[in-house]
Amino acid sequence: MPRPSHQHSAIESAIRVIDRATMLSGHAIAWLLLLLVLLESAVVLLRYGFDLGSIALQETVTYVHAAAFLLGAAYTLQCDKHVRVDIFYRRFSEHRKACINLFGFAVFLLPVCLFIIWQSAPYVAQAWQIREASADSGGLARVYWLKTLIPLFSALLIVQGTAEALRAWLVLKGTTVLPQAARDDRKATL
Numbered sequence: 001m002p003r004p005s006h007q008h009s010a011i012e013s014a015i016r017v018i019d020r021a022t023m024l025s026g027h028a029i030a031w032l033l034l035l036l037v038l039l040e041s042a043v044v045l046l047r048y049g050f051d052l053g054s055i056a057l058q059e060t061v062t063y064v065h066a067a068a069f070l071l072g073a074a075y076t077l078q079c080d081k082h083v084r085v086d087i088f089y090r091r092f093s094e095h096r097k098a099c100i101n102l103f104g105f106a107v108f109l110l111p112v113c114l115f116i117i118w119q120s121a122p123y124v125a126q127a128w129q130i131r132e133a134s135a136d137s138g139g140l141a142r143v144y145w146l147k148t149l150i151p152l153f154s155a156l157l158i159v160q161g162t163a164e165a166l167r168a169w170l171v172l173k174g175t176t177v178l179p180q181a182a183r184d185d186r187k188a189t190l
Contacts, residue, residue, distance in 0.1 A: 011170060015163045022159075026072060026078070032072075035064055055136045063146050101168040102168040105162075120151050123147065127147045128144045
């Protein structure tokens with residue numbers, strides 16, 4: 001196999017940096033899920049054990065759930081765990097999978113994420129401008145933080161999607177970025 005060019009090693013380095021950042025954020029987000037379970041348990045215990053309710057605590061559960069979902073999407077993409085019709089894909093060669101992944105990034109992921117950023121930007125900007133708070137009395141004060149996660153979700157998906165597209169491009173060029181075992185190990189972590 002020919003030695004990778006300087007351009008390929010720069011691409012491989014960029015992929016590794018993106019992958020590492022996404023993996024670290026995915027592991028951090030996993031702790032949000034533990035927090036989510038603890039918060040929801042507290043809501044149930046307070047509600048049914050002590051007949052107490054807290055709108056702020058209930059909204060916190062919603063915020064943490066939204067944050068875990070939105071911020072965890074890039075990690076899910078990296079681990080190849082997004083929903084996919086896998087009837088034929090799993091039987092394809094690595095070359096054909098790379099073609100499909102590159103096409104999927106260019107035609108679906110990138111345009112949809114850019115559209116989400118474009119459409120959510122005014123919505124998020126307005127929320128920040130008015131420092132939007134919960135409509136419920138006793139609710140959380142910073143709804144604009146939650147709304148900021150919408151374009152951030154798309155930006156993180158674009159970054160990780162770019163790494164996956166570059167990886168697919170290198171597969172098409174005959175260069176591998178990570179050995180399959182390393183990708184399998186990465187999928188199994190968390």
